[in-house]
Amino acid sequence: MELQVNGQTHQVEAPDDMPLLWVLRDLLDIKGPKFGCGVGACGACTVLVDGIPTRTCTTAAADVSGEITTIEGLPDGERLHKVQEAWIKHEVPQCGYCQSGQILAAVALLEETPQPTDADIDAVMTNLCRCGTYPRLRAAIHEVAGMEG
Amino acid sequence: MGKIAKYTRRGFLGLGIAAAGGLAVGYYYYKKPYPNPLPDTLAEGDYSFTPYVIIGSDNAITIITPRAEMGQGIHTTLAALVAEELDVDMDQITAEHGPAAAAYYNSAMLEEGAPFPFFEDGFMAETTRGAMGVLGKFLALQVTGGSSASIDAFDKMREAGATARAVLLEAAAQHWGVAADSLTTTRAEVINPNGERLTYGALAQSAAKLTLPKPPALKDPSNWRILGKSQPRVELLEKVTGASIYGIDVQLPDMLYATVAMSPRFGAKAKSADEVAAMAVPGVLNVVEIVTSAGFGFGIIASNTWAAFEGARALAPVWEAADYPADTAGLKALWNEALDKDASFTLGGVGDPEAALQGAEVIEASYSLPYLAHTTMEPMNATAHFKDGKLTLWLGTQAPGIAAMVTAELLGIEAGDVEVITTHLGGGFGRRAEADVPLYAAAIAAQTGGKPVKVTWSREEDMQHDTYRPMAEARLTATLKDGLPEALDYRVAAPSINKSLFARTFPNMSSAGPDRSILDGSFDQPFSWPHSRFAAHQVDTNIPVGFWRSVGHSINGFVHESFLDELAVAGGQDPLKMRLAMMHDERHEPAREALKAVAEMAGWGQPLPEGVGQGIAHTLSFGTWVAEVVQVDMRGGTVKIEKIWAVADPGMVLDPGNFEAQITSGIIYGLSAAVGQEISFDDGRVVQENFYDYDALRMAGVPPIEVALLENSPRMGGAGEPGTPPIAAALGNAIFSASGQRLRALPFGNDVEFDLG
Ligand code: FES
Numbered sequence: 001m002e003l004q005v006n007g008q009t010h011q012v013e014a015p016d017d018m019p020l021l022w023v024l025r026d027l028l029d030i031k032g033p034k035f036g037c038g039v040g041a042c043g044a045c046t047v048l049v050d051g052i053p054t055r056t057c058t059t060a061a062a063d064v065s066g067e068i069t070t071i072e073g074l075p076d077g078e079r080l081h082k083v084q085e086a087w088i089k090h091e092v093p094q095c096g097y098c099q100s101g102q103i104l105a106a107v108a109l110l111e112e113t114p115q116p117t118d119a120d121i122d123a124v125m126t127n128l129c130r131c132g133t134y135p136r137l138r139a140a141i142h143e144v145a146g147m148e149g
Numbered sequence: 150m151g152k153i154a155k156y157t158r159r160g161f162l163g164l165g166i167a168a169a170g171g172l173a174v175g176y177y178y179y180k181k182p183y184p185n186p187l188p189d190t191l192a193e194g195d196y197s198f199t200p201y202v203i204i205g206s207d208n209a210i211t212i213i214t215p216r217a218e219m220g221q222g223i224h225t226t227l228a229a230l231v232a233e234e235l236d237v238d239m240d241q242i243t244a245e246h247g248p249a250a251a252a253y254y255n256s257a258m259l260e261e262g263a264p265f266p267f268f269e270d271g272f273m274a275e276t277t278r279g280a281m282g283v284l285g286k287f288l289a290l291q292v293t294g295g296s297s298a299s300i301d302a303f304d305k306m307r308e309a310g311a312t313a314r315a316v317l318l319e320a321a322a323q324h325w326g327v328a329a330d331s332l333t334t335t336r337a338e339v340i341n342p343n344g345e346r347l348t349y350g351a352l353a354q355s356a357a358k359l360t361l362p363k364p365p366a367l368k369d370p371s372n373w374r375i376l377g378k379s380q381p382r383v384e385l386l387e388k389v390t391g392a393s394i395y396g397i398d399v400q401l402p403d404m405l406y407a408t409v410a411m412s413p414r415f416g417a418k419a420k421s422a423d424e425v426a427a428m429a430v431p432g433v434l435n436v437v438e439i440v441t442s443a444g445f446g447f448g449i450i451a452s453n454t455w456a457a458f459e460g461a462r463a464l465a466p467v468w469e470a471a472d473y474p475a476d477t478a479g480l481k482a483l484w485n486e487a488l489d490k491d492a493s494f495t496l497g498g499v500g501d502p503e504a505a506l507q508g509a510e511v512i513e514a515s516y517s518l519p520y521l522a523h524t525t526m527e528p529m530n531a532t533a534h535f536k537d538g539k540l541t542l543w544l545g546t547q548a549p550g551i552a553a554m555v556t557a558e559l560l561g562i563e564a565g566d567v568e569v570i571t572t573h574l575g576g577g578f579g580r581r582a583e584a585d586v587p588l589y590a591a592a593i594a595a596q597t598g599g600k601p602v603k604v605t606w607s608r609e610e611d612m613q614h615d616t617y618r619p620m621a622e623a624r625l626t627a628t629l630k631d632g633l634p635e636a637l638d639y640r641v642a643a644p645s646i647n648k649s650l651f652a653r654t655f656p657n658m659s660s661a662g663p664d665r666s667i668l669d670g671s672f673d674q675p676f677s678w679p680h681s682r683f684a685a686h687q688v689d690t691n692i693p694v695g696f697w698r699s700v701g702h703s704i705n706g707f708v709h710e711s712f713l714d715e716l717a718v719a720g721g722q723d724p725l726k727m728r729l730a731m732m733h734d735e736r737h738e739p740a741r742e743a744l745k746a747v748a749e750m751a752g753w754g755q756p757l758p759e760g761v762g763q764g765i766a767h768t769l770s771f772g773t774w775v776a777e778v779v780q781v782d783m784r785g786g787t788v789k790i791e792k793i794w795a796v797a798d799p800g801m802v803l804d805p806g807n808f809e810a811q812i813t814s815g816i817i818y819g820l821s822a823a824v825g826q827e828i829s830f831d832d833g834r835v836v837q838e839n840f841y842d843y844d845a846l847r848m849a850g851v852p853p854i855e856v857a858l859l860e861n862s863p864r865m866g867g868a869g870e871p872g873t874p875p876i877a878a879a880l881g882n883a884i885f886s887a888s889g890q891r892l893r894a895l896p897f898g899n900d901v902e903f904d905l906g
């Protein structure tokens with residue numbers, strides 16, 4: 001199969017039902033998407049497919065035809081994405097394990113709703129963080145929204 | 150690495166086996182400085198000064214921060230300790246975990262304790278206390294000295310910075326032919342009276358030839374430029390770009406992938422397994438048996454992780470029966486039987502509670518707490534390479550020395566032949582000190598023909614093979630006098646973590662002596678009972694129990710602080726005022742101040758609408774005093790957690806921003822458990838499988854949390870755990886205040902419905 005990841009085309013040999021998560025991690029050595037649950041319940045494995053947040057542990061790689069963006073592909077060359085900047089400013093990550101997924105989910109939210117309310121954030125930011133970084137996640141999202149406004 | 154592992158083994162086991170000899174070993178090492186492990190590892194043009202500082206000719210400054218970073222910001226704080234005295238700014242340094250070596254680990258394990266005693270200290274305190282009897286005292290002193298452990302190594306890291314600075318000054322003095330005390334430093338430069346400057350990098354080569362002086366006097370805290378102020382975390386850039394390498398991300402040439410299918414009936418072996426079906430899964434290469442002290446089962450080796458998972462599913466082992474009651478009801482009955490019998494031991498307590506309760510009007514209550522899993526965000530994993538009699542482990546671990554020791558034992562090699570490379574940890578919370586993960590990986594690595602293998606557990610495997618927070622049942626009886634608590638009889642039935650830990654980790658040693666974790670958070674609290682008795686009714690099974698963020702304090706914090714609320718109600722007292730009235734020892738002052746401060750933040754005592762209520766609780770744990778208030782709104786028929794206020798007093802705050810983040814994190818961790826987490830048993834195995842039936846709070850369910858810090862306590866306390874213990878009681882007390890419904894069993898979600906957004 002052929003996958004477009006972070007602007008590059010990859011040819012991969014993989015079974016049809018192999019989840020995109022494991023194709024990315026084990027076959028293509030792209031480790032940004034994380035394994036958390038394998039059943040679509042935590043969001044650690046989130047990537048963007050044509051800009052839409054997608055839980056890759058329950059998405060067969062063979063079914064994906066769009067452009068995949070992982071955390072590795074988010075910066076514009078050396079320049080961090082503004083969401084990444086805000087994450088650093090608010091010191092959001094603790095262990096950091098969920099943060100690739102959180103950042104990509106936030107990028108998609110802000111793309112769709114540049115000035116999200118708390119309710120908008122609650123509705124969309126459903127990824128699990130066992131370190132409990134939610135208050136800072138929320139503050140960082142508002143920060144980006146402020147930069148927009 | 151060789152040194153540390155060998156030492157650990159001798160020191161640790163030696164102490165357990167021969168008391169006198171062990172003491173000698175401990176004492177010898179206590180006095181002897183460890184060799185600096187850095188010179189062997191340095192690149193061309195790099196020079197090391199103490200085991201903590203590397204300076205390159207190019208003025209690149211590296212600070213070694215040899216503790217596991219699991220999100221608690223420890224690398225930043227440790228680096229700041231050195232940077233403060235070295236006189237460099239945080240933007241000039243890189244922090245590195247550094248090699249595993251005696252200079253770092255032994256101090257954590259045997260003497261001064263880690264600079265910040267989150268877990269390994271607790272672990273050592275418990276194990277040494279349990280295993281080593283008299284010697285345990287010697288060691289436990291080091292660790293309890295250990296609330297001073299932080300203070301002790303807090304000095305040690307600063308001394309490293311000061312020593313390195315002194316030798317650089319000396320080199321500069323020789324270069325210019327002036328007296329060292331005529332020189333000043335700033336931002337990694339030495340400046341002479343004429344205003345000429347030399348960078349540390351330019352001086353490094355000549356300074357490295359000089360003998361390190363004794364540590365000079367340290368700065369007075371009033372002159373601190375870095376410590377006491379929030380610092381940007383050193384590892385943020387890599388964490389927002391996906392560049393951090395967690396254990397699960399380790400990638401080696403020729404690496405195989407594997408997973409485990411361990412017996413979910415603890416202690417039971419497999420009756421049968423369908424190896425043919427497993428091998429038929431595309432990508433599955435081999436199925437191997439795992440036999441260790443921590444568990445029995447299978448390793449499924451494959452060409453990628455997903456194939457290994459599928460292979461494990463197909464293997465579908467059938468297990469023997471468990472030797473403990475098969476379901477939660479049966480286990481609870483066993484716990485309650487233990488409560489009916491004599492106590493295993495008591496701790497603390499004053500006066501004559503039996504006499505005081507005799508014939509008095511009493512208040513009685515029973516509390517229930519379930520087993521809890523850790524569910525770190527990153528599932529358990531380890532990568533192991535066993536070749537030519539040497540094992541290398543890549544492991545996100547809170548206890549590398551123990552991992553080395555137990556895997557060496559399993560493979561029949563010297564601990565010195567095990568190298569542990571510590572990766573980033575995707576959450577720890579106490580789970581990542583356990584030896585089961587490296588043991589299983591080592592067992593598999595011994596059966597790969599010398600190829601490295603990354604062993605990743607599925608979430609289901611992780612959740613069903615945890616070292617759980619103990620299930621507990623408590624029975625309390627108290628009486629009042631003039632509306633104030635007068636006498637307390639406190640009984641809790643729970644398994645011993647020490648005993649369970651020893652059985653799975655050091656099966657040839659037995660843990661003796663009381664396991665105080667059963668009662669932590671009750672007898673040790675700042676509260677003056679005229680008469681009290683705190684009794685542990687120990688009840689042990691093969692179900693593994695371990696250190697869950699804040700350990701015993703989260704269990705007894707809930708029981709003790711909920712019951713105090715009941716007594717306040719019974720005595721017609723305000724729960725805050727009643728606590729303050731019972732904290733009349735002057736050593737209780739930090740608790741009083743924390744409670745008063747949190748009450749003021751929360752507007753405690755102001756009228757609230759019908760159906761809205763506040764609850765308060767305070768627990769002292771790991772040297773930090775934490776008071777919390779929760780406000781709930783139940784007018785909609787569900788429980789909406791509106792807001793949480795917390796005040797923490799760790800004596801001294803080195804990094805306020807980071808400390809606040811840790812307290813908040815601890816609160817959310819405890820709140821998730823209080824609202825909805827429960828590990829239950831059926832058919833001899835854990836019922837819950839994944840986040841769909843053992844969830845934690847998400848963004849929408851977490852209310853605003855306001856944290857303030859105080860520095861009244863005379864000693865430095867920890868940050869990572871103390872936020873957790875008071876939260877369940879504060880929430881339960883708030884629900885009572887709002888509704889009159891008293892909840893005595895966790896999780897509350899079984900009895901009330903929460904509005905989680
Ligand atoms: S790993 Fe995909 S949602 Fe959890």
Ligand code: FES
Binds near residue numbers: 095131132133575576
């Ligand atoms: S930062 Fe650790 S799980 Fe989110």
